[in-house]
Amino acid sequence: MRSSELVTMEVTVYRGQKWWDPAVTITASSLRSGVGIRDPLLWTTSLIQQINALEEKARAADKPATKQLEQQLLACQMMTYQNPFVSCTYERAVAGSFALSDGTPGYILEIRGPLEVGLDFEGVRSSLGLYGDAFDYLREYGLPIRLVAPFTVDEVVRVDGFAATVVYP
Amino acid sequence: MTTSGQYLPSSLPGYFAWALETLPETRHLVAQLGKQGADYSSQIRHLLWRATYRPRIQWPAGFVGLGDWSRDTLSRSDWDYFSLIQEAPEDVIARPILHLGADQGTTSVPSPILEMASYDGFRRFIIRSLAGDGSAVIPMAALMIRGNPNQRLTIARFLGDATNGLVGLAAPAIPDLDQMLEWSRRIVEARELVLPDRLVSLAVAYANEVTRGGDD
Numbered sequence: 001m002r003s004s005e006l007v008t009m010e011v012t013v014y015r016g017q018k019w020w021d022p023a024v025t026i027t028a029s030s031l032r033s034g035v036g037i038r039d040p041l042l043w044t045t046s047l048i049q050q051i052n053a054l055e056e057k058a059r060a061a062d063k064p065a066t067k068q069l070e071q072q073l074l075a076c077q078m079m080t081y082q083n084p085f086v087s088c089t090y091e092r093a094v095a096g097s098f099a100l101s102d103g104t105p106g107y108i109l110e111i112r113g114p115l116e117v118g119l120d121f122e123g124v125r126s127s128l129g130l131y132g133d134a135f136d137y138l139r140e141y142g143l144p145i146r147l148v149a150p151f152t153v154d155e156v157v158r159v160d161g162f163a164a165t166v167v168y169p
Numbered sequence: 170m171t172t173s174g175q176y177l178p179s180s181l182p183g184y185f186a187w188a189l190e191t192l193p194e195t196r197h198l199v200a201q202l203g204k205q206g207a208d209y210s211s212q213i214r215h216l217l218w219r220a221t222y223r224p225r226i227q228w229p230a231g232f233v234g235l236g237d238w239s240r241d242t243l244s245r246s247d248w249d250y251f252s253l254i255q256e257a258p259e260d261v262i263a264r265p266i267l268h269l270g271a272d273q274g275t276t277s278v279p280s281p282i283l284e285m286a287s288y289d290g291f292r293r294f295i296i297r298s299l300a301g302d303g304s305a306v307i308p309m310a311a312l313m314i315r316g317n318p319n320q321r322l323t324i325a326r327f328l329g330d331a332t333n334g335l336v337g338l339a340a341p342a343i344p345d346l347d348q349m350l351e352w353s354r355r356i357v358e359a360r361e362l363v364l365p366d367r368l369v370s371l372a373v374a375y376a377n378e379v380t381r382g383g384d385d
Contacts, residue, residue, distance in 0.1 A: 071191050077319050078288050078291070078323070079281070080280065080317065081284055082284075094343075097343040098318050100345075101270070101318050101343065101345075102269055102346055103346040131183055131186065131187065134180070134183065134184065134187070134326060134341070135319070136341065137322060137341035137342065138319070
């Protein structure tokens with residue numbers, strides 16, 4: 001997640017959710033779940049900065065930072081207020097599980113953008129030897145703070161059981 | 170954080186290490202296991218067991234506060250997840266539909282507080298389940314029912330191995346509604362769940378991994 005680097009690769013990821021409104025910007029769960037947090041944006045930004053700093057130290061073989069990063073990524077995926085990313089996945093089927101959770105209809109968004117801008121959870125874990133087995137299945141890719149440019153929504157499908165209807169574009 | 174153990178279901182060493190290394194009261198045991206190795210493993214059972222009955226949430230660094238909620242306004246017992254939601258885990262399991270995904274909706278408790286308490290309970294119930302306490306399956310399943318899909322994924326996978334398939338999943342996936350309802354029914358009908366005590370085995374495997382230099 002180093003936005004200053006030359007962008008060379010594009011990624012297509014998916015997001016499953018219960019609602020979709022083209023007029024509403026999709027935001028990180030830490031921005032949405034922070035009832036009573038005085039400044040959710042400051043909180044979210046500081047989480048991103050913390051993860052970036054920990055990753056940098058971990059890549060420089062700082063063992064305490066590596067352990068802290070491991071724990072922070074686990075916390076990200078267990079507690080919405082700790083997750084400063086818009087959660088997406090490389091797997092359409094996983095997004096479908098989220099869209100259809102609780103047995104009700106939902107939406108699958110297909111999103112495209114530069115790989116280096118977001119966080120590839122399993123990529124970071126595997127390159128640094130971090131534990132995350134419980135979440136491997138998600139193949140999560142996180143968009144920092146909001147789903148905005150340079151990321152674009154290419155398609156939105158409403159799913160209801162086995163039925164799927166393209167609602168965007 | 171991962172450790173190996175040939176006679177243990179493959180996911181359990183990872184869950185054990187996750188809880189051991191991140192619970193405030195058990196973190197120091199990691200260093201003890203690293204220094205003393207497997208010789209310390211029999212002692213750790215008592216220490217872990219005691220620690221997992223004391224709810225305690227660590228207020229995150231940089232957390233500015235949640236209105237009237239702060240680290241100073243909550244007593245130790247208030248941190249217990251089921252005290253916060255004012256429901257018994259047995260009642261959640263008995264009426265799962267009423268509680269489905271409830272933590273994601275509007276509650277009287279700020280969601281970060283509830284999530285902290287849920288995460289705290291999740292890790293304690295891991296240790297208790299692995300120590301053979303079958304009653305820990307009930308609150309764990311209640312957290313799964315009320316939680317978000319990520320919590321369901323991790324808890325269902327853990328329970329699948331911890332209960333030898335009575336409830337939960339043998340492979341990672343987000344459980345669907347029918348599965349969770351079926352597991353709730355099984356837990357209610359089982360009345361008393363008996364689980365193997367794997368704590369010392371896991372501690373030995375963990376200590377061996379640490380002393381081999383695979384973790385620290």
